[in-house]
Amino acid sequence: MRAGPALALVVSCLFVSLAQADDPAVRIELDTSEVAHLQKWGEDARLLLLRWYPRIDNLLATKGFKASRSVKLTIRKSDEGVAGTSGNSIVVSSHWIEKHPDDVGLAVHELVHVIQSYPNGQPGWVTEGIADYIRWAIYEGKPQSWFPRPKKPQGYKDAYRVAAGFLLWLESERAPGIVKKLNTAMRRGAYADELFADETGQPLDALWDAYVAESR
Numbered sequence: 297m298r299a300g301p302a303l304a305l306v307v308s309c310l311f312v313s314l315a316q317a318d319d320p321a322v323r324i325e326l327d328t329s330e331v332a333h334l335q336k337w338g339e340d341a342r343l344l345l346l347r348w349y350p351r352i353d354n355l356l357a358t359k360g361f362k363a364s365r366s367v368k369l370t371i372r373k374s375d376e377g378v379a380g381t382s383g384n385s386i387v388v389s390s391h392w393i394e395k396h397p398d399d400v401g402l403a404v405h406e407l408v409h410v411i412q413s414y415p416n417g418q419p420g421w422v423t424e425g426i427a428d429y430i431r432w433a434i435y436e437g438k439p440q441s442w443f444p445r446p447k448k449p450q451g452y453k454d455a456y457r458v459a460a461g462f463l464l465w466l467e468s469e470r471a472p473g474i475v476k477k478l479n480t481a482m483r484r485g486a487y488a489d490e491l492f493a494d495e496t497g498q499p500l501d502a503l504w505d506a507y508v509a510e511s512r
C-alpha cells in the first residue's frame with residue numbers, strides 16, 4: 297500500500313496535464329469544404345498555428361492587450377492570389393498551395409496578423425515587416441545574409457522580407473527589443489518614425505543607410 301500516495305500523485309499529475317491539453321491557448325477552426333484534396337495541407341497548417349500561436353503571442357506581448365483566442369483558417373478554391381487575413385479569419389488560395397505545397401509557413405505570417413490586431417491606418421511596411429520577421433527570422437530561422445537588402449534610400453518601404461531583415465539587424469545590432477516596442481506602438485495607433493531615433497539615437501532613414509552600407 298506504500299505505493300498508494302505515489303500512484304495518486306502520478307494520477308493527479310496526469311489529470312493536470314490532460315486538463316492543460318484540453319485548454320489550448322487558441323482554437324483553430326479549419327474549413328476545407330471547397331477543397332477536399334487539400335485537407336492534409338489544412339491539417340498541417342492548423343497544427344502549425346496551434347503550436348505557434350502561444351510563441352507569437354508571447355513575442356508580441358503588450359500589457360493589457362489580449363489577441364483573439366479563436367482563429368478561422370479557410371482554404372478557398374481559387375485560381376489566383378496567395379493568402380490574406382481579416383480580423384481573426386485567414387483565407388488561403390488553393391491555387392497557391394497546389395503550386396507551392398511546401399509553403400505551409402505562410403500560415404505563420406498570416407497568424408501574426410491575427411495576433412497583431414492593429415487598428416486601421418498603421419504603416420503597412422511595419423505590419424508586413426513584423427509578420428515576415430517572425431515568419432522568416434524566427435520560425436524559418438533564416439540568417440541575416442538571406443534577407444534582401446536593396447541599395448536605395450528608404451528601402452525598408454519595400455516591406456515584407458526587406459523590412460524583416462532590417463528589423464533583424466536592428467534587434468541584433470542597434471536596438472534589442474525594438475520589434476516588441478514597434479508592435480505595442482502600432483496596437484495603440486501611436487507609431488511614429490521618431491520611435492527609431494528614440495531607441496537608437498539615429499533617425500530611421502540614417503539607420504537604413506547604415507544597414508545597406510554594411511553589406512557593401
Ligand SMILES: [Zn+2]
Pocket residue numbers: 405406409424427
Ligand atoms: Zn501580410
